[in-house]
Amino acid sequence: MLRGSSRVPEHAGLSELIFIKSFKADVKIGLFYFKRFMTDLDQLVQQAQADFAQASLPAELENAKARYLGKAGRVTELLKALASLSPEEKKARGGQINAAKQQVEAALQARRQALAEQEMQAQLHAEALDVSLPGRGRGTGGLHPVSRSMERIEAIFGSIGFDVADGPEIETDWHSFTALNNPENHPARSMQDTFYVDMKDEQGRWLNLRPHTSPMQVRYARAHAQKYAHLEAQGLPMPEIRVIAPGRTYRVDSDATHSPMFHQCEGLWIGENVSFKDLKVVFTQFFKLFFETDDLQLRFRPSFFPFTEPSAEVDIAFESGPLKGRWLEVAGSGQVHPNVVRNFGLDPERYIGFAFGIGPDRLTMLRYGVNDLRLFFEGDLRFLAQFK
Numbered sequence: 003m004l005r006g007s008s009r010v011p012e013h014a015g016l017s018e019l020i021f022i023k024s025f026k027a028d029v030k031i032g033l034f035y036f037k038r039f040m041t042d043l044d045q046l047v048q049q050a051q052a053d054f055a056q057a058s059l060p061a062e063l064e065n066a067k068a069r070y071l072g073k074a075g076r077v078t079e080l081l082k083a084l085a086s087l088s089p090e091e092k093k094a095r096g097g098q099i100n101a102a103k104q105q106v107e108a109a110l111q112a113r114r115q116a117l118a119e120q121e122m123q124a125q126l127h128a129e130a131l132d133v134s135l136p137g138r139g140r141g142t143g144g145l146h147p148v149s150r151s152m153e154r155i156e157a158i159f160g161s162i163g164f165d166v167a168d169g170p171e172i173e174t175d176w177h178s179f180t181a182l183n184n185p186e187n188h189p190a191r192s193m194q195d196t197f198y199v200d201m202k203d204e205q206g207r208w209l210n211l212r213p214h215t216s217p218m219q220v221r222y223a224r225a226h227a228q229k230y231a232h233l234e235a236q237g238l239p240m241p242e243i244r245v246i247a248p249g250r251t252y253r254v255d256s257d258a259t260h261s262p263m264f265h266q267c268e269g270l271w272i273g274e275n276v277s278f279k280d281l282k283v284v285f286t287q288f289f290k291l292f293f294e295t296d297d298l299q300l301r302f303r304p305s306f307f308p309f310t311e312p313s314a315e316v317d318i319a320f321e322s323g324p325l326k327g328r329w330l331e332v333a334g335s336g337q338v339h340p341n342v343v344r345n346f347g348l349d350p351e352r353y354i355g356f357a358f359g360i361g362p363d364r365l366t367m368l369r370y371g372v373n374d375l376r377l378f379f380e381g382d383l384r385f386l387a388q389f390k
């Protein structure tokens with residue numbers, strides 16, 4: 003902005019004003035003021051730097067720029083003021099002012115860059131997109147609750163001296179039925195109760211998916227009898243048969259307490275002097291260990307199985323807890339029928355014993371308080387993950 007004809011910049015300091023007026027008059031004084039002028043130029047640059055640094059937005063910076071380098075800016079006004087000076091003065095002062103101008107411009111440029119950089123960083127930050135997927139956790143698996151029960155059953159019977167045997171799930175008619183004293187017209191042999199496989203055995207009979215683990219009595223006892231036949235020949239007693247055979251079994255049956263595939267654990271104890279009393283002792287011990295409680299009663303309820311005589315269902319009742327006082331059927335049992343002992347390849351006059359079939363699925367339901375058997379076999383992880 004011009005003030006009168008002196009063309010002195012509005013922002014010019016007093017020193018500049020004096021300098022311009024007195025320069026010609028007195029070189030000495032002029033020199034003094036020249037120094038002042040330089041100091042003032044330095045201050046101008048410093049002020050511009052400070053102003054620029056204060057601007058935190060590009061628009062603010064452009065406003066600050068206008069104050070120094072705009073049409074009426076302080077630097078511009080200084081340059082304009084040169085017009086009224088002699089050529090030598092112009093040269094000398096012009097150089098100084100231009101140098102200051104360059105410094106101001108450099109400061110402006112640096113600040114512009116810094117702000118642009120800042121803006122870009124802020125934008126990058128605001129628009130940041132997380133393209134990484136969360137890691138895939140590998141859950142630790144757990145044993146199926148029925149497998150847990152099987153392991154417990156094996157461990158407990160193992161501790162009382164029982165062997166653990168495994169056998170085929172596709173059975174011959176003889177092992178599943180005939181050898182077990184099942185009459186030809188027994189309902190277990192019907193298609194309503196047993197799954198048959200589209201294949202026949204050597205006797206021309208359909209193979210079946212074993213409807214119980216009892217065929218394992220026959221398989222194990224026959225192998226045992228054969229193994230110790232040499233003792234028999236010498237009139238010596240063979241070691242007792244003590245075995246359990248847990249595994250999968252199949253029946254045409256499906257509701258809350260029956261599944262077409264289910265589990266059984268067969269047991270067999272044969273010797274020269276084994277009685278129902280032994281069965282009761284072993285069973286009582288087993289269930290107390292399995293359910294981890296002494297608050298438990300056991301009862302034998304007369305029943306019928308073709309392969310045992312007498313036969314009994316085994317019921318247990320807890321003396322405390324949610325199932326307190328209710329009798330629950332947990333196994334079938336009985337003294338092995340002489341016909342079956344004969345099919346073992348043993349003399350029923352000499353060898354006697356008992357067999358039992360435990361339902362591990364049932365025991366698992368009782369142990370964990372599960373009221374629908376089908377849950378075990380649907381493979382729903384929400385259910386299964388609870389057993390770890």
Ligand code: PHE
Pocket residue numbers: 213214215216269307310334335336357358359
């Ligand atoms: N096999 C019988 C069942 O499936 C159970 C049983 C086994 C009964 C051994 C007596 C002796 O029901």
